[in-house]
């Protein structure tokens with residue numbers, strides 16, 4: 001499976017499409033990506049205005065290296081199809097589809113995107129936030145095998161998962177661990193990136209930090225956020241550390257030595273390293289370089 005192109009996605013901030021001030025701020029915040037939301041953050045009577053504002057903001061550009069993602073309402077709502085056509089015409093980096101529960105939904109959205117003239121660069125991201133999505137997660141991820149479906153990233157919707165399952169937000173997220181982990185596994189099996197869900201505690205710095213660390217350790221590429229105060233923690237925790245980059249470079253260099261050319265395993269600084277560690281190291285270095293290139 002072709003891996004997703006390497007792109008830092010440490011911090012991806014939601015902002016309501018109806019909030020003009022927030023949309024303006026999107027161009028200045030130190031985030032890897034922004035999600036301009038038409039769904040849950042927007043009240044029903046503000047949906048049409050939000051759709052226009054978000055379309056105009058995407059067309060106006062000025063987001064620099066930030067990835068720009070538009071979240072639509074579901075196709076089973078009165079707004080979904082108009083949202084999708086408007087987003088396809090505006091051409092963001094990706095369109096985020098809520099409450100995807102089956103591969104057929106991915107195929108349908110991708111087909112409407114293409115019919116509506118979405119540019120080739122506009123990818124499809126799928127929210128994983130329903131019990132059925134968890135039960136069908138492998139089949140949904142497998143939709144990425146057909147390039148016509150444009151699927152490149154999963155985003156966990158832990159608020160909706162809590163609502164639908166009645167699981168509680170315990171500090172350690174024990175009730176969510178299986179859903180988080182099986183989603184990471186499915187994403188990796190089919191070459192997708194995957195972002196962790198939001199942390200609702202805007203002023204709870206230590207809680208946010210712990211949840212970012214847990215998400216990173218589970219394998220997520222980054223965290224979706226709801227407030228600018230959460231950006232710095234996500235950027236720091238989802239970036240490779242200096243010792244990790246140094247260690248990765250040392251492994252790569254060791255396998256590049258002529259005397260190690262035919263070896264599958266080596267001892268380096270008292271540790272066994274294999275060629276798979278060199279492959280992992282190349283990814284760490286590539287992410288670190290991409291972050292550094294952002295300045």
Ligand SMILES: CC(C)(COP(=O)(O)OP(=O)(O)OC[C@H]1O[C@@H](n2cnc3c(N)ncnc32)[C@H](O)[C@@H]1OP(=O)(O)O)[C@@H](O)C(=O)NCCC(=O)NCCSC(=O)C[C@H](O)C(=O)O
Pocket residue numbers: 013014015016021022023025026037040041127129156157158159160161197198226227228
């Ligand atoms: C939660 C908020 C409504 C809080 O807003 P507010 O009370 O205005 O916050 P502050 O006064 O602390 O704001 C300080 C400044 O920061 C700007 N701001 C705040 N939030 C954002 C943001 N998300 N993006 C950009 N800028 C933001 C304010 O404008 C202030 O700026 P300034 O005027 O210069 O001082 C608000 O934070 C908010 O709306 N957050 C996003 C909510 C959202 O998008 N929710 C939907 C996604 S979460 C979800 O449901 C995921 C998934 O579907 C699931 O199921 O889990």
Ligand SMILES: [Mg+2]
Pocket residue numbers: 040098129157159160
């Ligand atoms: Mg949701």
